[in-house]
Amino acid sequence: MHRFANPARFMRLSAALLPWCAWSAALLIAVGLVLALFIAPADYQQGEAVRIMYVHVPAAWMASFVYAVMAAASGASLVWRHPLADIAARSAAPLGAGFTLVCLVAGSLWGEPMWGTWWVWDARLTSVLVLFFLYLGYIALVNAFDEPTRGSRAGAVLAVVGVVNLPIIKFSVDWWNTLHQPASVFRLGGPTIAPSMLWPLLIMAVGFMLLFFTLLLVRMRTALIAAKVRALQLLASDDTARPTPRARHATLDPAR
Amino acid sequence: MSFRCLVARDLRLAFRQGGDAAMVAAFFVLTVILFPFGVGPGPELLQRIAPGVVWVTALLAALLSLERLFLADYEDGSLEALALMKLPLEVQVVAKCLAHWLVTGLPLTLLAPLLALLLHLEAGGYVALVAGMALGTPTLSLIGAIGAALTLGARRGGVLLSLLVLPLYIPVLIFGVAACEAAAAGLAARPHLLLLAAFFALALALAPFAAAAGLRQALE
DSSP, X not given: XXXXXXXXXXXXXXXXXXXXXXXXXXXXXXXXXXXXXXXXOOBTTTBGGGGGHHHHHHHHHHHHHHHHHHXXXXXXXXXXXXXXXXXXXXXXXXXXXXXXXXXXXXXXXXHHHHHSOSOOOOHHHHHHHHHXXXXXXXXXXXXXXXXXXXXXXXXXXXXXXXXXXXXXXXXXXXXXXXXXXXXXXXXXXXXXXXXXXXXXXHHHHHHHHHHHHHXXXXXXHHXXXXXXXXXXXXXXXXXXXXXXXXXXXXXXXXXX | OOHHHXXXXXXXXXXXXXXXXXXXXXXXXXXXXXXXXXXXXXXXXXXXXXXXXXXXXXHHHHHHHHTHHHHHHHHHTHHHHHHTSSSOHHHHHHHHHHHHIIIIIHHHHHHHHHHHHHTTOOTTHHHHHHHHHHHHHHHHHHHHHHHHHHTTTOTTHHHHHHHHHHHHHHHHHHHHHHHHHHHHTTSOOHHHHHHHXXXXXXXXXXXXXXHHHHHHHHHO
16 A cells, blocks of 8 residues: 555556546446436336436445545555655545535435425434535545645545434435435345346446545645645745755656 | 543633633523524414524534643643643543533533523423433543543644534434423434444543544644
8 A cells, every 4th residue: 555655656546547537437427318318217106207216326425435535545544654655645536525415415415306395304304414514514624724635534524423424314214214215225135126127226336336436536736736836936936945956856857 | 640630730720811611601591582582472483493593503502612622731741741641631532521511511510491481492302302402412421521621732733623523413412402302392312312422432431532542643
């Protein structure tokens, strides 16, 4: 793992990986959307409105998955002080918040025709809303300090503390009477959803995951480049402050 | 310095300052009193919302004083000295939370039945209200200590602290209100109170470690 701690190596690897991730994500999401919107069958009870599921459910899975990734990266940052872990966690947070928002909005749009209400305070919806606020709290915390490392460390502790919400989200439909339906895919005894609906769902889910990794790599690369730019700006201001010429050291070019 | 010394020190500082406990209690009373003005004095409505109003207002009142849990020590350098002591930082966090609870949580717990009376809470709900708050307010002190430690030195730390602590406190709020409402309706409050006790035990076991980690980062 520490082999990948070198930012230069990470930049090279991610540059190689990025096109593959991006194109497979685009392909899978396109295929998934075609399957979901046109080929998958309508539900016997819900009719065509069930097709919101193919956006809502993968977004919900990603919301929890991204938090788990963020918490794991935070744990790696706290335990091993892995240099890229902080950057990974900070980069993942807005993506997770975005997926959670998509999940909540799509679910709300689905709930109105199906349940007759835009929102209900049952355990599943409430715990996902809490997850959304945990993401926002994390983003606020890491940006609240003048020194970025202090922010990352504080955020890391918060991310690890908030992991307790993930099992609550997962099992909320089992532990409480909820309007939200119980698990149909990830359950003991296997999925209860029809295969003609399961396959588009899984394709969309994998597409969303590849989308997440694409965006995560882009954000991490951007963060590393921004750090270099800051360092170069400091170096440049240092140079202009000194009237005497000084030997130019090796630049911070990652390719060197 | 032992655990007892730390608690005594914090209590002495709080009483010398004087204002903190009184302000928290005053905020609690004033905010609860606002509700009859806001929703009308009809006893049925006030009775329905009494447990929720008392709990939420107690939560907000306790949040007011959380920011200063570690701030004074951090700013004058005592925190660095405390971190160097033989007593583990985690135990010191528990000591500070205990002192904080004695100064803010305990007065809130004792005032709650009086305010519930003003909101016409049914007779059966008072014991569950006090029991629930006696379990919930220490949990708030512990969870709040995590937030207070993480936001040391942050910009707009007070508001940020609220943003961090409130989502973590929602389960306690849910079960505290449920206990009071169940008892007021004549049902069993025991399951809810047992869950509140479980949250307290969990917070007592885990929150000191998170808060101490936050303190160590603040001191780096």
